[in-house]
Amino acid sequence: MMTVMATLMGIDLPDDPSNAGSSAPKQQETKPAPKAPETKKEEPKKQEPKKEDPKKESQDVEMEDSETSDVKASLAAKAEGNTLYKQRKFDEAIAKYDEAWTLHKDITYLNNRAAAEFEKGDYDAAIETCNKAVDEGRDMRADYKLIAKSFARLGNTYLKKNDLESAVKFFDKSLTEHRTPDVLNKLRATQKEIKTQEALNYINPEKAEEARLQGKEFFTKSDWPNAVKAYSEMIKRSPDDARGYSNRAAALAKLMSFPDAVRDCDLAIEKDPTFIRAYIRKANAQLAMKEYSQVMETLQVAREKDLALGEGKNVHEIDQLFNKASSQRFQALEGETPEQTMERVSRDPEIVGILQDPVMQGILGQARENPAALQDHMRNPEVSKKINMLIAAGVIRTR
Incomplete structure (x- = not known):
C-alpha cells in the first residue's frame, strides 16, 4: 500500500523497505595523505688539503737521491770494468761488473761479466752468468735486445766448447728475441759445420766397398734405381773415390737421366782427371742429348789424357765414339737430298x-x-x- 500511495503521490521509496527511514548514505571523506618530511640536502664538506708531513717528504727526497746515486755509482763501476776488460784484466773487470750489479740491477752488467768470463776461458762460468741474465731479465721485463745478447753469448760459448747443437739452439733463441745479421750468419755457419762433421763421421772405406759391390750386383740385374741408391751410399762413404760418381752416372744414363749423368761424370773428373772412363760415359750421355759439339770436345780431351798416360788403351773406343757422333751430327735428315745436306x-x-x-x-x-x-x-x-x-x-x- 505504501508503494502504491507513494507512486500516486510521486514519492521515490528505497528498494529495501528496511532502509526507508534511514537517511542517504554519506560520502566518505578522503583524508589527504600525509606529506613526507622534507630532507635537507647536505652539501659535501670541502676536504681541506692534507698537510704533508715535512719529515716524510724529506725521506722520499732522500730515497730518490739515494737511488740516483746508486745508478751513477753502478755506471761508474761498469766504466771501470770496461777499461779493465780492454786491458785484458778479466778478474778485476768481473769484480767491477759484480759491484755494478749489486748497486743497480741491470742485466747489461751480467752480460759484460759473461763476456769477461768468456775471454778468460771460464766457459762454464760464462754459461751460468748468461742463464742468470736471462732469468733476471725475464723477471724485471728487460729489453728483449739485452736478452737476445745473453742468448747469443750462450751460443758463442757453446760454439767454443764444440757443442754445435747447443750453439744452434741458443743462436736460434737469440734471433727469436731480436734478429741481427751477425747472429744469423753464425747460425747458418754452425748448421753448415754440423752437416760437414756428420758427413766426415759417415766416411768408411770398408762400407763404401760394400756399397760398390751391391751397386754392381743391382746394375747387372738391370735394377737401375737400386743401383743408383747403392752408388749414392758409396759416394757418402767415400766422397773422394771417382768410381762412385762414374758408376752412378752409368746407372742414371740407363734411367734416361742424362743431365744428371753428365753432372756425376764432371764430379768424377774433378776427383780424378785421369779417370778416362768418366770422360767416355760423359760423352755417351752428351751424345744421347744430341750435343754433338760437346761430345767431340769431351772425346778430344779424353784422347789426349789417355795418350799422355802412355797407355792409349782407350783410344780405339774414343775414336769409334767420335766417328759415331760425327756421323750423327752431319748425317742426312729424313727426306733430305745430298745437296741439301751439304748446304x-x-x-x-x-x-x-x-x-x-x-x-x-x-x-x-x-x-x-x-x-x-x-x-x-x-x-x-x-x-x-x-x-x-x-x-x-x-x-x-x-x-
Whole structure:
C-alpha cells in the first residue's frame, strides 16, 4: 500500500523497505595523505688539503737521491770494468761488473761479466752468468735486445766448447728475441759445420766397398734405381773415390737421366782427371742429348789424357765414339737430298770457322797437291781434331 500511495503521490521509496527511514548514505571523506618530511640536502664538506708531513717528504727526497746515486755509482763501476776488460784484466773487470750489479740491477752488467768470463776461458762460468741474465731479465721485463745478447753469448760459448747443437739452439733463441745479421750468419755457419762433421763421421772405406759391390750386383740385374741408391751410399762413404760418381752416372744414363749423368761424370773428373772412363760415359750421355759439339770436345780431351798416360788403351773406343757422333751430327735428315745436306753442313758455325781459318786453308791447299802431307799435319792434336771434323762433315773425302 505504501508503494502504491507513494507512486500516486510521486514519492521515490528505497528498494529495501528496511532502509526507508534511514537517511542517504554519506560520502566518505578522503583524508589527504600525509606529506613526507622534507630532507635537507647536505652539501659535501670541502676536504681541506692534507698537510704533508715535512719529515716524510724529506725521506722520499732522500730515497730518490739515494737511488740516483746508486745508478751513477753502478755506471761508474761498469766504466771501470770496461777499461779493465780492454786491458785484458778479466778478474778485476768481473769484480767491477759484480759491484755494478749489486748497486743497480741491470742485466747489461751480467752480460759484460759473461763476456769477461768468456775471454778468460771460464766457459762454464760464462754459461751460468748468461742463464742468470736471462732469468733476471725475464723477471724485471728487460729489453728483449739485452736478452737476445745473453742468448747469443750462450751460443758463442757453446760454439767454443764444440757443442754445435747447443750453439744452434741458443743462436736460434737469440734471433727469436731480436734478429741481427751477425747472429744469423753464425747460425747458418754452425748448421753448415754440423752437416760437414756428420758427413766426415759417415766416411768408411770398408762400407763404401760394400756399397760398390751391391751397386754392381743391382746394375747387372738391370735394377737401375737400386743401383743408383747403392752408388749414392758409396759416394757418402767415400766422397773422394771417382768410381762412385762414374758408376752412378752409368746407372742414371740407363734411367734416361742424362743431365744428371753428365753432372756425376764432371764430379768424377774433378776427383780424378785421369779417370778416362768418366770422360767416355760423359760423352755417351752428351751424345744421347744430341750435343754433338760437346761430345767431340769431351772425346778430344779424353784422347789426349789417355795418350799422355802412355797407355792409349782407350783410344780405339774414343775414336769409334767420335766417328759415331760425327756421323750423327752431319748425317742426312729424313727426306733430305745430298745437296741439301751439304748446304746445311756448310752453314754449320764450327765448319765455317775451320774453313775460314788461314792455317787450315794452307793445310787443305797442301793436301790437294800432296794428300800424304795431310798425315803429317794430323800429328798435331788441334789440327787432327779439325780435320776429323771436316772428314765427318763430308768436306774432306777419304778413299
